[in-house]
Amino acid sequence: MERSVRLKSFELVARDINDADVELLHALSISVGWPHRPKDWDFLRRVGRGLVAVDGIGRVFGSAMWFPHGDDFATIGVVITTPRAQAQGGGRWLMEQVLEQCGDRNLALNATHAAYPLYVSLGFTTEAIVYMRQGEVPQTLSTMPALDGELQAQSMDGLEEITALDARAFGTNRERLLALLSAGATICTLSRGGEIVGYSMRREFGRGHVIGPIVARNDEDAVHLTAVHLRDLSGRFVRVDTREKDGMFAEFLQQSGLGVAETVTTMSKGRRFLNRETGESWIYGLAGHALS
Ligand SMILES: CC(C)(COP(=O)(O)OP(=O)(O)OC[C@H]1O[C@@H](n2cnc3c(N)ncnc32)[C@H](O)[C@@H]1OP(=O)(O)O)[C@@H](O)C(=O)NCCC(=O)NCCS
Structure with missing residues (x-):
């Protein structure tokens, strides 16, 4: 007979992305099939700011970054929730914090199909398609x-x-x-x-x-x-x-x-x-x- 158990759900906390181990960020992007190497994450962290969602033992379940240009504009990117934690509100929670950090800057981003409804619900409007x-x-x-x-x-x-x-x-x-x-x-x-x-x-x-x-x-x-x-x-x-x-x-x-x-x-x-x-x-x- 197959045995099963339902484990208690765990809590995630937000941390500065600079405090995360780059190998864990790399594993996160691999989990959604993205090509970033650890070097690419390091570069993004030099250019921008952001946060990660981590559990009690520091495992990374999500990320979101923003890249300021001057005081009035920023782009947003590398918004990721690991597949086993998706569709539970994590992406929205990370984005709300990024928006708070961006203040009243004008914003732009390139939305994947998966993220498009989330950004629409956060007040973003469509401008163009990127190939x-x-x-x-x-x-x-x-x-x-x-x-x-x-x-x-x-x-x-x-x-x-x-x-x-x-x-x-x-x-x-x-x-x-x-x-x-x-x-x-x-x-x-x-x-x-x-x-x-x-x-x-x-x-x-x-x-x-x-x-x-x-x-x-x-x-x-x-x-x-x-x-x-x-x-x-x-x-x-x-x-x-x-x-x-x-x-x-x-x-x-x-x-x-x-x-x-x-x-x-x-x-x-x-x-x-x-x-x-x-x-x-x-x-x-x-x-x-x-x-x-
Ligand atoms: C896009 C992504 C970050 C969303 O993260 P998430 O943790 O699943 O998001 P949430 O659970 O907060 O859901 C946000 C919204 O997305 C939509 N959504 C999420 N999962 C969904 C699903 N399985 N089916 C349909 N809509 C879904 C809903 O509109 C939801 O809105 P709601 O809060 O009103 O229900 C995540 O799917 C992901 O990492 N995808 C791969 C990487 C990627 O494409 N990143 C976006 C870069 S622009």
């Missing part, structure tokens, strides 16, 4: 449009000009994030007439590399700013998160082996987050799912 494209880069890339301008490898010295360009595309100055990203990234810029008109970064993440942010004025520029990294990564696993559904840039990614693996929804609370203007620079590739 999470990933795959192995082929040996040769498809035919490229003509290059208008000059591509250059960029050291951290040129970060000031990049940050100003990025702020126009992103809508908020994210100087600190870009400085932290650039420390472990390969950076490329596109210049025309002595002015930087686009840039892209690539860094190691998860199963391979992420190319992002990619900031450009048009599809052609975005293709070149991405191809410059893809050429160095043939045969490797690459991910690009983009809000471009179709058009030259999306087609180029598709032909470069980066198919759509999943979609998430960009949502905001407070002022509208995405404000694209014709002819102005635009975020073609996100810094990361949690970072927008």
